[in-house]
Amino acid sequence: MAYSGVTVSARSRGMVRESRHLLFTVAPGATWIIxxxxxxxxxxxxxxxxxxxxYGLPEMPLSLESFRRLAGFGFLGWSxxxxxxxxxxxxxxxxxxxxxxxVAYPIAYxxxxxxxxxxxxxxxxxxxxxWTNQVIxxxxxxxxxxxxxxxxxxxxxxxFISPNMGLYPSNFAVTLGLVYNFLPFMVLPLxxxxxxxxxxxxxxxQDLYASPVRAFWHAVFPQTLPGLLAGTVLVAIPAFGxxxxxxxxxxxxxxxxxxLVATQFAGGAxxxxxxxxxxxxxxxxxxxxxxxxxxxxxxxGGEEVVI
Amino acid sequence: MSDSFTADVxxxxxxxxxxxxxxxxxxxxxxxxxxxxxxxxxxTVALDGVDLTIEAGEFFTLLGPSxxxxxxxxxxxxxxxxxDAGELSIGGRTITEVPPHQRSVNTVFQSYAxxxxxxxxxxxxxxxxMRGLPAAERDARVARIAEFIKLGDLVDRRVEQLxxxxxxxxxxxxxxxxxxxxxxxxxPLSALDAGLRxxxxxxxxxxxxxxxxxxxxxxxxxxxxxxxxxxxxxxNGGIIQQVGPPRDVYERPVNAFVARFMGHDxxxxxxxxxxxxLTTTLGELQAESPGAGDLLLIRPETLDLLAGDVTGVNHLxxxxxxxxxxxxxxxxxxxxxxxxxxxxxxxxxxxxPEVGDRVTVVVAPEDLVTLSx
Numbered sequence: 203m204a205y206s207g208v209t210v211s212a213r214s215r216g217m218v219r220e221s222r223h224l225l226f227t228v229a230p231g232a233t234w235i236i237x238x239x240x241x242x243x244x245x246x247x248x249x250x251x252x253x254x255x256x257y258g259l260p261e262m263p264l265s266l267e268s269f270r271r272l273a274g275f276g277f278l279g280w281s282x283x284x285x286x287x288x289x290x291x292x293x294x295x296x297x298x299x300x301x302x303x304x305v306a307y308p309i310a311y312x313x314x315x316x317x318x319x320x321x322x323x324x325x326x327x328x329x330x331x332x333w334t335n336q337v338i339x340x341x342x343x344x345x346x347x348x349x350x351x352x353x354x355x356x357x358x359x360x361x362f363i364s365p366n367m368g369l370y371p372s373n374f375a376v377t378l379g380l381v382y383n384f385l386p387f388m389v390l391p392l393x394x395x396x397x398x399x400x401x402x403x404x405x406x407x408q409d410l411y412a413s414p415v416r417a418f419w420h421a422v423f424p425q426t427l428p429g430l431l432a433g434t435v436l437v438a439i440p441a442f443g444x445x446x447x448x449x450x451x452x453x454x455x456x457x458x459x460x461x462l463v464a465t466q467f468a469g470g471a472x473x474x475x476x477x478x479x480x481x482x483x484x485x486x487x488x489x490x491x492x493x494x495x496x497x498x499x500x501x502x503g504g505e506e507v508v509i
Numbered sequence: 510m511s512d513s514f515t516a517d518v519x520x521x522x523x524x525x526x527x528x529x530x531x532x533x534x535x536x537x538x539x540x541x542x543x544x545x546x547x548x549x550x551x552x553t554v555a556l557d558g559v560d561l562t563i564e565a566g567e568f569f570t571l572l573g574p575s576x577x578x579x580x581x582x583x584x585x586x587x588x589x590x591x592x593d594a595g596e597l598s599i600g601g602r603t604i605t606e607v608p609p610h611q612r613s614v615n616t617v618f619q620s621y622a623x624x625x626x627x628x629x630x631x632x633x634x635x636x637x638x639m640r641g642l643p644a645a646e647r648d649a650r651v652a653r654i655a656e657f658i659k660l661g662d663l664v665d666r667r668v669e670q671l672x673x674x675x676x677x678x679x680x681x682x683x684x685x686x687x688x689x690x691x692x693x694x695x696x697p698l699s700a701l702d703a704g705l706r707x708x709x710x711x712x713x714x715x716x717x718x719x720x721x722x723x724x725x726x727x728x729x730x731x732x733x734x735x736x737x738x739x740x741x742x743x744x745n746g747g748i749i750q751q752v753g754p755p756r757d758v759y760e761r762p763v764n765a766f767v768a769r770f771m772g773h774d775x776x777x778x779x780x781x782x783x784x785x786x787l788t789t790t791l792g793e794l795q796a797e798s799p800g801a802g803d804l805l806l807i808r809p810e811t812l813d814l815l816a817g818d819v820t821g822v823n824h825l826x827x828x829x830x831x832x833x834x835x836x837x838x839x840x841x842x843x844x845x846x847x848x849x850x851x852x853x854x855x856x857x858x859x860x861x862p863e864v865g866d867r868v869t870v871v872v873a874p875e876d877l878v879t880l881s882x
Contacts, residue, residue: 405589406622408609410636410687417610420635424626 250477260473268478284462288482291459294373295442298380302388302437303430305381310392310429314399328389331382340379340450347375347451371453379447384440388433395429431498439487459483537566537723538600538613538690540586545595547581547747555581556592557747563725564739565600568717570726572734573744574770579727582744583693586725587616600690610639615684616693619700621676623668629679630664636687654686658716674705685716692717694726698733710736731771735759743767760808765882768806775807775851779879787877790848795822797874802881811876812852814841814862819869825850829866843870 248260250268255261274280313324331339346353349368357363369375399422407417445460452458459479466476540563547556555578563569571579584590585597588609597605604612615636623632630651637647655661658678663671671679677697684692697713698706714737717724728734734741735755743750743758743766751763762768765776781788785796789805796805818826827850831842839861841852850870854861862868 400620400622402618402620402622403624405587405609406616406618406624407635407639408589409587409614409616410683411610411639412635413608413610416639420639421624425624427626 246477246480249474250481252474254472254474260477268472268474271472271475272478272482287457287459287462290373290457291442292486294376294380294448294458295438298377298384298441299434299438301377301381302384303434306385306388306392306433307426307430309385310389310396313389313393314396325390325393329386332386336383336446337450339383340447343375343379343382343451344370347378370451373452375451375453376448376458379451380441380444383447384437387436387440391429391432391436392426393429395426399425427498431494435491435494438490442487442490443483537721539563539565540691540723540725541596541598541601542582543596545582545585545597546593547578547585547590548593554747556585559595559747559749561742561749561752563723565723566721568714568724568726568737568739570728570734570738570741571744572728572731572741572770574729577744578747579729579744580695581747583616583695583725583727586691587614587693588612589616613687613690614693615687615689615691616695617677617680617684617697619696621680621697621700623676623679623683625668627668628664629660629666629668629671632668632679633664633683633686635683640687650686654682658682658685673701674709677701677709681713681716685720685722689722691723691725694724696727696729699728699730706733713737731759743770745770761878762806762880764802764880765804768804768880773806773808775809777805777807777848779803779805785874787879791845791850792825794872794877795874796877796879799877799879802879804880804882806878806880807850807872808876808878809840809851809853810855811872812850812854813871814843814852814854815869815871816860816862817867817869819871821871823872823874825870825872827868827870829862829864829868832861832864834861843868845870 251264251266252260253263253265253267272284274282274284309328313321313328316324345351347368347370348354349366349370351368354363354368354370357369358365358367363369363372369378403421403425404417407421408414412420442458443460444458445464448458448461449464452461459482463476463479463483466472466479540561542559542561545556545559548554557578559578559582571582573579581590585592586599588604588607588611592605595605596603599612599614624635627635633651633654634647637650642650651664652661655664658681660675660678660682663675663679668676668679677700680697694713698709701709710733713724726734726737735758738755740752740754741758742752745766751758751767753761758767759771762771762773768776777789777791779787779789779802782799785799787794787796787799787805791805791807794805815824825845827843827845829841830844830849833840836856838853838855841854841862843850843852852870
């Protein structure tokens with residue numbers, strides 16, 4: 203009996219030690235999240251429901267004025283400008299993500315068909331550009347797409363753009379910039395999905411009366427779906443909130459929600475309006491994530507596709 | 510899942526001709542191969558002129574070491590690989606140019622190649638669905654095959670929940686459910702442990718006999734080939750070395766390669782011959798009706814050992830250098846002059862000579878086989 207008493211007290215002492223240990227390991231991260239994520243988010247929420255004061259800073263009393271402004275109601279009546287920005291953001295995100303999928307899918311597949319020793323190098327080539335600062339890369343595109351550059355002259359010659367317009371600034375330049383920027387985020391998860399795939403399964407599908415096209419749709423594509431969904435989340439969410447690329451390549455015409463929010467804060471114009479815009483982005487993102495989960499569940503045969 | 514499954518009923522444009530399915534089982538099909546050649550790259554010859562006829566309803570085995578071309582031949586039958594030259598017909602119909610999805614041939618892959626994103630049921634129904642069979646018919650046939658292979662309670666599982674033996678069965682059922690003219694099996698048992706393996710060998714044989722389907726089986730295991738096959742083709746270097754029933758291939762190998770591959774080590778050079786008298790590195794031996802060839806094969810199990818020195822026809826004095834006692838039998842290494850001879854004695858409870866004993870090896874003239882290198 204005495205013996206068991208000893209073990210019990212030892213165990214409870216161990217548990218105390220363990221929970222203290224847990225506290226030490228969790229505390230730094232938790233503090234970080236609370237100070238830099240939870241508190242600012244809460245503050246942002248608060249600001250969105252306050253009035254716009256002098257120099258654009260938030261003031262009491264609480265009001266829904268920012269959301270009215272966001273919806274387009276201003277001093278001069280209703281204008282669709284902000285809604286355009288919202289839809290342009292959604293549209294740009296959709297188009298860019300779609301194009302990224304179309305470009306990344308064959309790249310990822312191609313890398314898996316390479317010899318094993320070349321694969322890390324190929325992947326490195328995909329990733330290396332993102333080691334350079336995003337702003338610098340985007341400036342690079344400005345130089346490539348500006349009026350008079352070979353690419354612009356070519357587009358002019360083919361009749362895609364009017365003379366001396368240049369490919370930049372334009373919505374096209376923004377899309378291109380987004381696709382270029384987010385490509386690695388799609389290639390990597392897709393590559394991971396392709397690599398797990400046993401090529402014998404493609405042969406099995408063909409052996410079981412599937413034409414090459416149907417073998418792809420029924421045997422290959424469903425298995426790359428988790429990678430595709432993960433890539434879509436990694437691309438679409440940051441693209442939706444993108445600030446640098448539309449700012450530099452859109453030339454004021456291609457403004458996205460991220461630019462709207464940034465102007466309200468940086469320009470000192472209207473903090474509550476900027477905060478309301480940020481909340482709108484957050485809501486749109488959550489809706490998007492939820493939709494992806496639903497799609498993943500349905501296509502994954504009821505199996506949870508982890509995003 | 511059913512959503513994605515129903516989505517493509519319309520896309521049957523490129524579906525293969527659907528075989529009549531309500532008919533019980535059609536006649537099994539024979540396979541005809543003529544002058545099949547295949548090389549990979551510049552200097553890897555996989556098949557170097559294969560002529561082979563496989564009878565309808567036969568359990569036929571392609572046996573050989575890795576790289577002998579047996580898997581390539583199987584893949585050509587499946588349509589997964591194109592021959593560089595030669596003709597292939599199944600059931601009298603030339604299919605050399607027919608793509609895999611239009612051949613009435615199904616394969617059990619070495620890695621099983623089950624679809625991990627589908628349930629067992631959907632795996633089994635895959636071929637039927639691709640051929641455009643209505644859902645009710647698919648369900649009925651899947652249920653029938655599941656019962657036949659005795660995996661009824663597994664059909665709603667996911668593939669990753671299955672053991673190796675269960676996966677093997679599902680892979681077999683997934684191919685069989687289509688009632689193909691020919692079933693191809695690419696080392697289907699090689700991933701299983703010994704016990705399960707012999708159990709599934711028996712089961713596979715039972716399935717083949719009951720369905721009367723033509724099975725083409727690839728293996729590198731000569732024991733497995735002998736247990737399973739009606740006939741065996743031994744391949745080496747892309748060339749068929751010998752075709753025949755297991756007993757022929759084992760007891761009358763045509764050359765040294767086949768003999769060694771079937772597990773024979775007792776091969777001795779014939780240095781001279783006078784009628785039925787052969788002079789070999791073992792000494793003078795009397796054969797019954799020796800064929801051509803300058804090698805003599807003596808199977809260990811045809812030898813008898815007598816204690817001490819006994820003289821007579823085909824009696825050779827020897828010394829026991831090694832004995833492996835295996836319970837049912839014992840394996841001996843014997844020294845005759847400078848050469849080593851292996852012998853196997855059944856343990857019938859009689860005296861088993863010990864290491865160091867002087868013995869006399871006796872071999873019957875009809876058990877001597879001559880063959881060429």
